[in-house]
Amino acid sequence: MANQRKIFSSIYDKYVDKIYRFIFIKVSSQEIAEDLCSETFLRGWQAFKEREDIENPPAFLYQIARNLIIDHYREKGKAKIVSAEYTPIVDPREDLEEKAVLGSDIDNIRTALVSLDGEYQDVIIYRYLDELSISEIAKIMEKSEGAVRVTLHRALKTLRDELNQPRVLDS
Amino acid sequence: MVAEKELIKKIQELRQIQPRKDWVVLTKSQILGREKKIELTPFSLIDGLRLFFQYQYKPALVGVLSILILFGTFTFAQNSLPGDLLYPIKKITEQTQKPFVPEKEFNIKIVNNRLDDLASVAQSNSSKNLAPAINEYKASVSEVAKDLAKDETKKNPNELKKIVKELQSIEKRTTEMKSLGMVIGENIEYDSALVELIKLQVQDLENRTLTQEQIKSIGDIKADIEAGKYSDALEKILELNQSQ
Numbered sequence: 001m002a003n004q005r006k007i008f009s010s011i012y013d014k015y016v017d018k019i020y021r022f023i024f025i026k027v028s029s030q031e032i033a034e035d036l037c038s039e040t041f042l043r044g045w046q047a048f049k050e051r052e053d054i055e056n057p058p059a060f061l062y063q064i065a066r067n068l069i070i071d072h073y074r075e076k077g078k079a080k081i082v083s084a085e086y087t088p089i090v091d092p093r094e095d096l097e098e099k100a101v102l103g104s105d106i107d108n109i110r111t112a113l114v115s116l117d118g119e120y121q122d123v124i125i126y127r128y129l130d131e132l133s134i135s136e137i138a139k140i141m142e143k144s145e146g147a148v149r150v151t152l153h154r155a156l157k158t159l160r161d162e163l164n165q166p167r168v169l170d171s
Numbered sequence: 172m173v174a175e176k177e178l179i180k181k182i183q184e185l186r187q188i189q190p191r192k193d194w195v196v197l198t199k200s201q202i203l204g205r206e207k208k209i210e211l212t213p214f215s216l217i218d219g220l221r222l223f224f225q226y227q228y229k230p231a232l233v234g235v236l237s238i239l240i241l242f243g244t245f246t247f248a249q250n251s252l253p254g255d256l257l258y259p260i261k262k263i264t265e266q267t268q269k270p271f272v273p274e275k276e277f278n279i280k281i282v283n284n285r286l287d288d289l290a291s292v293a294q295s296n297s298s299k300n301l302a303p304a305i306n307e308y309k310a311s312v313s314e315v316a317k318d319l320a321k322d323e324t325k326k327n328p329n330e331l332k333k334i335v336k337e338l339q340s341i342e343k344r345t346t347e348m349k350s351l352g353m354v355i356g357e358n359i360e361y362d363s364a365l366v367e368l369i370k371l372q373v374q375d376l377e378n379r380t381l382t383q384e385q386i387k388s389i390g391d392i393k394a395d396i397e398a399g400k401y402s403d404a405l406e407k408i409l410e411l412n413q414s415q
Contacts, residue, residue, distance in 0.1 A: 008203065012199050012202070013199075016195055016199075017189055017195075020189070021186070021188045021189070024188050025185065034190065034194055038198045038202065041199075041202050045202050106185060106187060106188070108181075109181045110188075113182070128183055129185055159182075160175075
């Protein structure tokens with residue numbers, strides 16, 4: 001048990017930022033992201049205790065996170081209702097100047113990203129934020145590597161189109 | 172138009188989204204430390220004990236239970252009477268003391284135990300235990316008779332004095348039992364051994380310098396032997412031994 005705890009501890013350290021970010025981008029709330037992220041790791045740990053032979057721990061954690069996000073929107077009836085455009089990013093950094101400079105860019109890209117289809121969001125996050133290899137993404141998404149490349153290409157194109165769309169500024 | 176490299180760079184800016192450090196630490200301790208906290212609750216302790224007994228240490232549990240059952244049986248058997256199911260266990264327990272006590276003392280102790288049994292039977296008015304109790308008593312007396320018949324017992328006057336004291340106690344209690352209406356019967360072998368013993372004590376006393384009163388007591392002892400009053404005879408012998 002002590003050994004299992006040690007192994008899972010290192011998995012937690014390695015993936016907590018990525019899983020949190022993955023969830024945060026989709027739910028746009030620090031509080032909800034923290035809740036769902038801790039629930040993801042809790043379920044992961046419980047499963048890990050029962051069966052150590054989890055082949056791909058990150059894939060397993062992403063899957064749990066995805067399911068929790070779906071459950072979250074299902075329960076709250078929020079699916080496709082929350083507009084990411086009106087949900088500001090809660091950046092934990094205290095430096096207000098830094099926030100001001102970076103906030104705008106981050107907000108724009110996040111807003112554009114969450115407006116994409118769920119699969120497109122995931123593939124972009126996996127590849128460019130979490131820096132997973134195509135084969136790793138293929139395992140997580142249960143697709144062939146070729147299909148992942150095609151999805152990634154289409155996702156980028158859609159995101160670019162989204163970012164190039166003219167925006168209506170808030171009054 | 173946004174070039175692909177520029178787009179990727181913009182996407183990677185989202186890496187700045189990070190969880191609060193204190194939340195990361197706290198959540199980790201809550202998830203991985205939860206196991207330890209739960210283990211400390213009473214419910215988990217009970218569960219742990221159940222698991223302890225159910226699985227890993229089942230043979231140990233069987234061993235402990237067996238010892239407890241044996242201990243309980245042996246303890247309970249001490250109150251059993253002849254004819255009871257657990258009585259043989261009581262006798263086995265008695266026999267375990269045999270290697271630590273001289274044989275004569277041990278056999279006399281057994282006779283006393285059988286007299287205790289008879290007293291318990293008389294007290295509880297248990298007719299089913301009466302016949303077995305009398306038989307057990309007779310058997311124990313026979314063992315004492317065998318000891319008395321041994322040459323070395325007769326040759327040692329000091330040892331004889333000790334035995335006489337014990338026998339007097341037995342005789343007294345036996346007489347009490349008979350006075351309660353209990354038909355114990357006679358043990359010829361024991362009686363003859365007892366008579367011989369008393370006579371040896373009388374001879375020993377006659378070889379000493381005696382007062383007129385003591386000479387009279389020896390006459391009374393001989394009369395008691397003739398009358399079969401062995402308990403009285405032994406009592407007088409004890410009195411004479413004490414006055415010597």
